[in-house]
Amino acid sequence: MKVKICGLTDVRTLCQVAALRPDHIGFVFAPSRRQVTPLEGERLIAHLQTSSAIVPQTVGVFAKAGRDELKQVLDRVPLQAVQLHHVEDTDIYQWIKERWDVQIWSTISITKSRVAPLNQNPYTLKEEATQQLSALDRCSRNVDLLLLDTHDPVHGGGSGKLFAWEVIPAYAAVAHQLQLPLYAAGGLDANNVGDLLSQYSIQGVDVSSGVESNGLKDITKVASFIERVRSYDKLN
Template sequence: MKNTVVKICGLQDVEVLKSMLNLPVDYIGFVFAKSRRQVTAEGANILLQQLQAWQHETRPESVGVFVNPDMSLLSYVMEHARLDVIQLHGQEDAVFCEEVKRKFGVKVFKAISVHSKGTENVSDAMEQQVISKDYIGVIDALLLDTFDPVYGGGSGQTFAWERIPHYQEWSHEHNIPLFVAGGLEPNNVGELITKYHPYGVDVSSGVESNGLKDIEKVKAFIERVKQI
């Protein structure tokens, strides 16, 4: 079975990226949406230059995270920081996703917010958005994240993992890779992978100390994922 792929999201610091150059990371994420991890297009461009110096056999792809962006914002970012993937975390429909894919020639990841237990009525409504056939052949991956009422994701909290098979069935049927995010860290990612076998895992706050990326936690997370 192929190793689960790893996405480290919310990078802001050049020195942290430099310390990751030998690690088997598959995707590096930069947050352009409102967040304490938010970066500017110019700042992301400086960070992207570090990816060119990656020393592991596989260089990670760059992912820009946005929530309900307009085309002018995406155009500005892409002019200053050439991303490989645009990840959409809001209520973007399939038409918008397809337009982004066509205009910028990038992969498009669509994130969906999954609620915790006790909010099934809201979560079921959210599920219907992504299970739509309109996304088939448009998005390059589906990403599950914990619902956050302010930022749409990045809450650092896990969602009800028992909901994963619902999305997995859809993603397998249409051959769309499934990523899981939301509250992952070195101590729980092994359980997630063993039980649900997602295509990829996405971590941000779970590899931080005092709000900053901690290279030792990054290494521990990657090691835990790749050994399974």
């Protein structure tokens, strides 16, 4: 099971998190209180590369990003993957692949919250998932990973809220057909990630606010989250 710790903004925390060996670390270039500039992202990754023996995969997070914005970041920051929210131009997947050697993570926003009644049968859910992913049919060859996240009306993701996990099997079926790994984000923390992993078949988890205290990364919470995921791996 893969783990991504997202929203790193300072060198000290970055190095502490990297020492815990998550599989991916995320830098937010979208509007957010965790947003970093291209210069800051470049410096953070450069410091990590020179100070750490093991560097997790570096992921840049973008929302409603245009080509100019992506170019400004990718020409400067040595990212290994880009995580895209609210893509309006699906041709941008191929455009990215033709210019940079990066993975593309396509984020799917789930509007159903964990607390709201679902009122949908499995067949309807799979049909909805298929429709939502239909835009990826012609560009799926340029997508490397699918990420489910709770819908945020402003930025697309990063809400810190749980979505209705009951939709996961429908998206997992479609992801399997596309031969793509499926990750989940949205409101995860050390207390609930075990429940998610024990109930649903996914390949990775992504966390940010769930490992924070007072809006800042809490290294104790990060360690606890990673330990919970690794413990699940040992049992399976």
